[in-house]
Amino acid sequence: MKRIYFDHSSTTPVDNRVLDAMLPYFVEHFGNPSSILIEEGGRPHKAVEEAREKIARLIGAQMNEIIFTSSATESNNMAIKGLALANKDKGKHILFSDIEHFSIMNQADFMRNLGFEIDFIQVDNYGVVDMDDLAKKVRDDTVLVSVMHANLEIGTIEPIKEIASFLKEREIVFHSDGTGSCGRIPVDVKDLGVDSMTISSHQFYGPKGVAALYLKNGMRLSSIMHGGFQEMGYRAGTENVPGIVGFGEAARFAMEELDERVHRLVTLGKKLWNGMESTIDFLHFTGHPKKRLPGHVSFWIEFVEGESLLLWLNLNSIACASGSACASNMMAADETGLKASHVLTAVGVPPEICHGSITFSLGKDNTPEEVEHVLYVMPGIVKRLRDMSPLYASFRQQEGKRK
Amino acid sequence: MKRIYFDHSSTTPVDNRVLDAMLPYFVEHFGNPSSILIEEGGRPHKAVEEAREKIARLIGAQMNEIIFTSSATESNNMAIKGLALANKDKGKHILFSDIEHFSIMNQADFMRNLGFEIDFIQVDNYGVVDMDDLAKKVRDDTVLVSVMHANLEIGTIEPIKEIASFLKEREIVFHSDGTGSCGRIPVDVKDLGVDSMTISSHQFYGPKGVAALYLKNGMRLSSIMHGGFQEMGYRAGTENVPGIVGFGEAARFAMEELDERVHRLVTLGKKLWNGMESTIDFLHFTGHPKKRLPGHVSFWIEFVEGESLLLWLNLNSIACASGSACASNMMAADETGLKASHVLTAVGVPPEICHGSITFSLGKDNTPEEVEHVLYVMPGIVKRLRDMSPLYASFRQQEGKRK
Amino acid sequence: MPGPYSDKVMDHFMNPRNMGEIEDADGVGEVGNPSCGDVMKLYLKIQDDKIVDVKFKTFGCGAAIASSSMTTELIKGKTIDEALKLSNQAVAEALGGLPPAKEHCSVLAEDALKAAIEDYRKKKG
Amino acid sequence: MPGPYSDKVMDHFMNPRNMGEIEDADGVGEVGNPSCGDVMKLYLKIQDDKIVDVKFKTFGCGAAIASSSMTTELIKGKTIDEALKLSNQAVAEALGGLPPAKEHCSVLAEDALKAAIEDYRKKKG
């Protein structure tokens, strides 16, 4: 059976049109963009700059505000380390939201070792950053705040503009991880007012191995990748030319087709959401019901363990994610990798449930028929797993007694 | 006219067979290798591990000693920062050879800011590391030494094995940048005795945007790219699957065809070297005449400026490099980018000449006819540029007087 | 499907053996804690020190379900002493191995078995 | 060829105007230093304060050669006073611009011209 891919939060397939644009840059136009004195370098150099312009246009930035990197993770590392180090004369205090991705969160220890102090901003039960808590936690020596634009696990979109204007008044540098938003919903960095933002290619039908950091003109950032003079000195290393070209094309298509994609996904998402709600009992949606990514439906189901649900869906040709899309790593060296999702904990989901969360993230090529099929398959799987569950058995017993 | 590409030190075209192996991983097998619970993740995960095995085999390492990165630059940054930080209890003193690439050299200031002390090991006029100077500079608190395996600007191959055994006795961690050697000449990390080594895909017909670090089992290394659990926790970020697959295939072909490639290149290199020697006067080869990369011929010519020579060669459909292959950056913001090559300065080439150096680096697909064509074209260009040179004019005048 | 789980694990996950409850069980063991993700309940029917029937219910991941299922298979028909010798490694091995992060699931199965036998002995007095 | 140099620069690099020496020049200016990579030598033939002929020799990069060539074109036929007004920006502009890292080459051309005129004035006494 044809697979139903509802896991666009983890990654997306490269668009065929994007791949076509990349192909000439592997063999034919393979030159090093730094070798601009020879013919071989000219075309790749131009291609990189054209891609830069497309990314800039997608998010309303200037061309020279786009720095290419190898992943959203690298962009986030560059931003936190680079902005904090460059501005450390201003202060040593850094704030992360409680629901940042590991590529922000797991920098905390390293930053502490460099002498910084890290605090965390709470979110409400919908995963929306608590402005009061932010106001309470901000200090005179706060130098940097990081709040993601959209959370890929629970779908919530954060009030970035509001946070940015609060921080601007206090002259605090503001980084936002736009991995979940850029290419999915309209993003205008000038309107949002962020100082830097991460953009990830493979989240919107571009290739893996390439991403970017928007860095507002005039911001100081210390390089953490030292070497040659590429990327205006911010990020050394020979450019991944085909990857960058693909990223650029993916950005162009995302921009041209954004309205259409959003519209489709909102419709499909609503269909899935409503269907789930009416067919599965003891189901709890996660994230904000309105301020959320289009086509993103996340939830947990009482008495159903998430991995088993995911495995059964997979056996039924349906791909989705359990726990953090990018984070769950079964191949971890030991069970310490199996912690409850910090995002779900932050939004108040009880720890025993965190393992049971599921994220359906739809993409531009999903269809209403696929949604219908998922809705058709789900109840049976849920029943099957509940029938196996001693927790459900004792719950039903209790319920029986009460009646 | 068909281009003659003699600039394989800067980058190489992707082998068509390598590209073919990559293609299924963009659209069809696009999954996230971390999503191993769903079918989409299985194949990419397996492909990454197979590529890891191929890289390991190329350099005689174990599979779990290979960490994928995005570039040789990143591998070098990971090695220097990561090894120094993880072992800083052992000491604060670091040694770089005088001819390291910028991706090592330009880390010096950052490391100094972290409290490390950096010294530099001299090389002789052939660019070979001076063992006596190394012995003199090593201290009780020396924690890390970095010496590249082969220099891509002057072709010299360093006595890595000798250096490694000297350092092993003193329990000093030894990193070697194998960007120039891996895939070009036989490399066996166990025989060499290095603790870590950089390997670059696009230096041997693999794609750009991917590289690796060999890290010997048991070595401590602090991660500098924080986030998810990829790459055994050493390097976070969603894997560049097609890039890694291509890198693996390039490694496989490099290994299978190594003898043949080396043999061909040694022959072509000799032909070019001898031809240059006999047709151009006042020519000086750089690097070691014997211990050098196959097919690598580098030199400077008196009274001929390098960029002009390179431009004329380019106009004659010949691609080569002047100064450091990866370093020269004409698009620098100002003239400070135009410093004399530190490599040539280190081997004692007078600064006024450094701008005049040329590197011909041949590759597996070059032919004897191409070498002949270059030898045919060179004298005319040299004459043309000398005729324009006031330096040559006054030299000839002086010579005339002497006679 | 290439994945972290062996074919054996997937087989037991998809077709769990001896799933269910035993109304008049001689021994019942329940271990685990929902907060660690897995809960396992094992029912034993014992005659003459021999396990004549066994059933399980499990809330948990694929490895937990497969470990429960395999454990029931391995102990059915065994004496109590033989069953007590069953180690979590034996369960994992019989399943064709478990990913390192999931080895605790086979431990849970062993624990459930021990708890059920203890319950039986306690009831028996 | 797309590259860092304009078509004008490449044209003057490939087909330098007024390249050579003037045996009986009225003014000669040599500037630059091989250690900075470029040396430029300018020869002037002057009649009635007018530059009637000019030649150059240059050791240097593409921008240096093109700047020299363009300078000779721009001053040929001009009076000394007019020539002295030639700025390095004018040379760079006439060449369709130079990459930022190469702007010093046009400065060198301006300097060579000034040195040559000074030499002429000194010789004239």
Ligand SMILES: Cc1ncc(COP(=O)(O)O)c(C=O)c1O
């Ligand atoms: C919000 C967010 N930021 C960053 C990342 C890291 O992305 P990558 O693994 O592509 O570097 C992820 C991964 O899903 C993410 O969800």
Ligand SMILES: Cc1ncc(COP(=O)(O)O)c(C=O)c1O
């Ligand atoms: C010896 C050496 N190491 C590292 C590098 C950096 O390679 P990349 O730009 O691919 O990161 C180079 C570039 O040529 C090099 O010559």
